[in-house]
Amino acid sequence: MTTSRASDPAASTTHGGRPRVVIVGSGFGGLFAAQRLRKADVDVTIIGKTSHHLFQPLLYQVATGILSEGEIAPATREILRRQENARVVMGEVTDIDLAARTVTSTILGRTTVHPYDELIVAAGAGQSYFGNDRFAEFAPGMKSIDDALELRGRIFGAFELAELATDQAEIDRLMTFVVVGAGPTGVEMAGQIAELAHRTLKKDFRNIDPRTSRIVLLDAAPYVLPSFGERLGGRARRQLNEIGVEVQLGAMVTDVDADGLDIKDADGQVRRLNAATKIWAAGVQASPLGRVLGEQSGAEVDRAGRVSVLPDLTLPGHPEVHVVGDMMSLDKLPGVAQVAIQGGRYAADQIRRRLAGKEAQGPFRYFDKGSMATISRFHAVADIGRFKFEGFVAWMIWLVIHLFYIVGFKSRITTVLHWLVSFMGRGRSQRVATQQQVFGRLALENLGPNFEASKTGGLKDEPVTGDLTGRESA
Ligand SMILES: Cc1cc2nc3c(=O)[nH]c(=O)nc-3n(C[C@H](O)[C@H](O)[C@H](O)COP(=O)(O)OP(=O)(O)OC[C@H]3O[C@@H](n4cnc5c(N)ncnc54)[C@H](O)[C@@H]3O)c2cc1C
Numbered sequence: 001m002t003t004s005r006a007s008d009p010a011a012s013t014t015h016g017g018r019p020r021v022v023i024v025g026s027g028f029g030g031l032f033a034a035q036r037l038r039k040a041d042v043d044v045t046i047i048g049k050t051s052h053h054l055f056q057p058l059l060y061q062v063a064t065g066i067l068s069e070g071e072i073a074p075a076t077r078e079i080l081r082r083q084e085n086a087r088v089v090m091g092e093v094t095d096i097d098l099a100a101r102t103v104t105s106t107i108l109g110r111t112t113v114h115p116y117d118e119l120i121v122a123a124g125a126g127q128s129y130f131g132n133d134r135f136a137e138f139a140p141g142m143k144s145i146d147d148a149l150e151l152r153g154r155i156f157g158a159f160e161l162a163e164l165a166t167d168q169a170e171i172d173r174l175m176t177f178v179v180v181g182a183g184p185t186g187v188e189m190a191g192q193i194a195e196l197a198h199r200t201l202k203k204d205f206r207n208i209d210p211r212t213s214r215i216v217l218l219d220a221a222p223y224v225l226p227s228f229g230e231r232l233g234g235r236a237r238r239q240l241n242e243i244g245v246e247v248q249l250g251a252m253v254t255d256v257d258a259d260g261l262d263i264k265d266a267d268g269q270v271r272r273l274n275a276a277t278k279i280w281a282a283g284v285q286a287s288p289l290g291r292v293l294g295e296q297s298g299a300e301v302d303r304a305g306r307v308s309v310l311p312d313l314t315l316p317g318h319p320e321v322h323v324v325g326d327m328m329s330l331d332k333l334p335g336v337a338q339v340a341i342q343g344g345r346y347a348a349d350q351i352r353r354r355l356a357g358k359e360a361q362g363p364f365r366y367f368d369k370g371s372m373a374t375i376s377r378f379h380a381v382a383d384i385g386r387f388k389f390e391g392f393v394a395w396m397i398w399l400v401i402h403l404f405y406i407v408g409f410k411s412r413i414t415t416v417l418h419w420l421v422s423f424m425g426r427g428r429s430q431r432v433a434t435q436q437q438v439f440g441r442l443a444l445e446n447l448g449p450n451f452e453a454s455k456t457g458g459l460k461d462e463p464v465t466g467d468l469t470g471r472e473s474a
Contacts, residue, residue, distance in 0.1 A: 018043050018085075019355055022103050022116035024093045024289065026053050026076040028337045029122030029325030031407075033344035034086050040352050044086040045114055047105050051075055051090050054145065055406055057337065060185065062148040063279075064155065064192040065200075065428035067418050069145045071411045079407055089114070093123065093289060098296045098318055108453040118320050118351045122344060123287035125326035125335060128304065130283055135256040137442065139278035142185060150441055151279060153433035155193060158277045159201060162208045169274075175213040176275035178261060180253055181282030182219035183227070184373035187236055189279055190217040191375045194243045199426045215245045216273065218263065219282075220252040225373060225381065227334070232381040235390045239375045253282075284335060286327045293323065302329055311363030313347055319354075322347035330364070337405070338369050372398045377423040 019042045023030045026048030034046045052073035061067040077088045091105030091112060096119070103114045127141030140150050155177065162174035177197075179190040197213035204210070217224075217240060224240070224247060225233040237247050250266030260274040286305035294301035297315040300308040306329035307315070313328065315321045324347055325340030333339045346364050353361060370384030372394060380394040389397060399419070406412050421427045444451060 019117040020045065020115060021118045021120065021351060022047065022114050023120045023122065024096075024103060025122035025124055025287075025325070026050070026088070027056075027122060027124050027325065027340065029124070029340035029344040030120065031076065031079065031344070032341045033120045033122065033324065033348045034080060035083070036345045036348035037085065037351070038083050040085065040348075040355070042085060042118075042351070042355065044083075045089055045116075046076065046080070046086060047089045047091055047093055047103065047114065048076055049090075049092045050144070051077065051088075052145070053079060053407060056143070058402065058406075059142050059145075059148045060189045060192055062145065062430070063142065063151040063189065064196050065152060065431045066192070066422045067415060068430045069149065071415050071418070072406065073145050074408045074411060096121070096289060096292050096296075098293070098315075098321060101320070108456075108458040116320075118322070118354075120322045120324060120344065120347050120351075121289060121293065121327060122323075122325045122340065123289045123327055124340075125284040125286045125305070127280060128283035128285035129280065132256075135253070135280065137445075138256045138258055139180065139261075139280040140441070141280045142189065146437075146441065149433070149437040151277075152430075153435075153438035154277050155196070156431060156433050157438060159205065159208070159210060161276070163205050164207075171208060172214070173259065173274040174276045175208065175210070176216065176260075176273070177213065177277045177279070178216045178218060178273060178275040179279045179281055180218050180261075181280065182217055182221070182224045182247065182249070183281065184225065184371070186217055186219070186279075186281035187225060187240065187373050187375060189281060190215055190245045191240060191243060191379075194240075194245050195376055196428065198244055200422075200428050202426075214275075216248060216275070217245050218248045218251045218253065218261075220250065222249050222266075224249070227371065228373070228381055228383050229388075232383055232388055232390060236373065236375055236381050239379050243376045284326065290323075290327050293321070297321070300329075312350060312360065313343055313364050314350075322350065331366075333366055334371075336371065339366055342366055372401070374398050 021042045021044045023034055023046040026046055030046055031053045034044050037044050053076050055072040058072045062069050080086045091107040093103055093105045095104040101116055105112050127143050129135045140147050158174045162171050165171045177193050179186045194215045197210045201210040223233045224237040240247055252264045253261050254264050255262040256278055263273055264270050290301050290305045290307045293307050297318055299315050307323050309323050309328045309330050313322050313324055324343030326335040372380055372382035374380040378392050378395050380398040382389040382394040382397050403412055406415055418429050421429050
């Protein structure tokens with residue numbers, strides 16, 4: 001039973017007594033699971049913390065002014081508008097009760113309890129600072145549209161401040177950009193900042209020359225793109241050097257503040273790197289809902305917060321609870337979009353079979369379609385089965401595949417136009433950065449619990465206490 005400031009019975013009841021499938025998360029796992037249930041005789045409720053589905057692999061292009069946020073984040077409600085058995089609910093899931101078979105979500109003080117017969121949990125992962133959460137204040141991660149827009153403001157803003165500065169040391173600090181983490185996200189981000197500084201902005205300023213910017217890609221590991229193997233990783237490193245990115249490996253960040261970073265090198269020496277803009281692309285931590293599920297089901301939860309699932313992606317003793325994507329741990333599968341997509345579809349198929357009284361399908365088998373990362377325009381690396389591609393061919397493969405997975409025809413058209421502007425020309429069509437984007441996160445954190453949602457025109461209706469479901473759970 002949940003005490004709510006206000007309730008929304010309509011959001012928690014079911015239509016016509018069909019089995020209720022609740023999906024937590026509208027990312028790759030959640031959305032593809034919902035779509036797979038399109039023809040099933042069930043009521044699907046997909047609950048998302050945001051109103052959009054996010055194509056995370058292109059976040060770095062929003063942060064560097066190539067794409068607009070709308071192109072990679074279509075409204076979930078719009079995507080599912082023709083799927084009549086699906087309902088979209090916005091809210092953050094704060095609790096899951098496996099015994100009562102309910103999920104509790106909350107938004108701006110309104111709490112809703114959603115009973116389920118089948119549950120798919122696909123709440124993904126957030127940034128991990130490896131126990132140094134204080135770094136987040138100075139080195140934002142890249143996991144959400146908010147993060148990408150904040151970074152866009154910080155990157156373009158650093159050039160603006162450098163144009164005004166008179167002290168050379170200060171200009172150098174403002175024009176040094178450090179990306180922590182040499183995985184695909186870090187490589188793509190560093191490559192795009194280099195292109196921005198060396199191509200796009202080169203004629204835009206009068207007092208500074210953006211081409212003198214210093215772009216540093218750091219990693220504690222000794223390789224760039226370790227999951228791609230030595231050959232492609234080495235190729236990526238050479239290409240980064242060619243476009244002006246300084247790659248520093250075996251370099252562990254020990255502290256971060258507003259002015260720069262402390263770094264411990266492989267030989268144990270500690271040094272200081274002054275940089276106004278720091279970007280954290282180094283680690284992930286699964287949704288805290290993983291621990292909630294682990295505590296109640298006895299499933300193991302690893303240090304990164306991922307829940308160990310059974311081979312059919314369910315929890316021990318709970319065949320009705322499926323965990324997919326970045327939140328789950330099974331056979332060391334990587335945290336990539338295809339694992340989430342295939343896992344979401346598998347869970348949906350499992351539900352359809354069970355409800356139809358059919359035998360369960362075999363264990364989840366991941367089909368590895370390969371991985372790729374862009375370094376700069378016309379240069380990428382791709383590792384697809386036995387084949388390894390680099391340079392322009394890999395970049396073309398990257399382009400076609402990403403275009404295929406962007407959701408929505410309109411977004412594909414405008415994305416192609418923006419890519420033409422940025423890759424054939426030098427422009428970036430999305431250079432808007434507002435103060436709210438740059439300072440909003442820190443301002444909200446400072447306000448803390450004093451921030452009142454009602455000041456924004458939020459909920460006004462009366463508090464209600466009680467069971468909102470109107471129906472016993474199965
Ligand atoms: C910058 C970046 C670049 C990447 N590049 C690639 C790439 O090139 N190729 C690749 O294969 N993979 C890439 N990935 C990884 C890939 O995006 C993830 O593996 C994939 O998104 C995982 O899908 P998911 O459904 O598990 O989680 P997500 O897609 O993260 O979705 C999680 C959803 O759950 C919602 N949510 C979270 N908590 C709650 C809550 N408490 N209540 C309600 N909703 C909640 C979120 O809002 C989100 O909608 C990248 C990731 C990042 C961050």
